[in-house]
Amino acid sequence: MSKLLILNGPNLNLLGTRQPEVYGRVTLDDINALCAKEASRLGLSVDCLQSNHEGALIDAVHAARGQHAGIVLNAGAYTHTSVALMDAIASAAVPLVEVHLSNIHAREAFRHKSYIAPVALGQICGFGATGYILAIQALAAHLAAQSGKAST
Ligand code: DQA
Numbered sequence: 812m813s814k815l816l817i818l819n820g821p822n823l824n825l826l827g828t829r830q831p832e833v834y835g836r837v838t839l840d841d842i843n844a845l846c847a848k849e850a851s852r853l854g855l856s857v858d859c860l861q862s863n864h865e866g867a868l869i870d871a872v873h874a875a876r877g878q879h880a881g882i883v884l885n886a887g888a889y890t891h892t893s894v895a896l897m898d899a900i901a902s903a904a905v906p907l908v909e910v911h912l913s914n915i916h917a918r919e920a921f922r923h924k925s926y927i928a929p930v931a932l933g934q935i936c937g938f939g940a941t942g943y944i945l946a947i948q949a950l951a952a953h954l955a956a957q958s959g960k961a962s963t
Pocket of ligand 1: 821822823885886887888889890910911912913914915922
């Protein structure tokens with residue numbers, strides 16, 4: 812069974828209590844449970860990891876190579892700053908979908924720039940936790956297209 816990595820960056824461990832007016836009341840555990848359910852519906856499984864540390868996120872991207880068929884990444888604020896994470900994604904060459912709970916393009920100008928977007932299959936933002944589900948569906952469709960099968 813193909814495995815996906817659900818990778819969350821800094822401060823996302825605080826979801827549920829962190830700025831609920833921006834990010835809602837859903838917790839990271841809730842999101843991880845939703846991801847596991849959607850992946851299983853599509854015949855996939857997930858490993859879920861969160862870190863507040865840039866190097867740990869980079870290590871996780873490197874380790875995904877050969878272990879995970881795809882990555883769903885919410886890099887939090889590192890999205891807007893981390894050339895190192897961008898390089899790791901480009902080097903690992905594991906298909907990746909970028910997710911944000913909030914619509915980063917409707918927020919402060921510094922959030923409009925993503926270092927992840929140029930090395931991602933695509934970006935999903937503004938749909939809250941549903942974005943993770945959409946990202947899993949997009950990865951499943953991508954993997955199915957790669958292997959010549961249709962995904963549902
Ligand atoms: C975020 C958006 C980022 O700009 C912010 O730094 C986050 C969360 C989101 O999910 O909307 O930490 O990635």
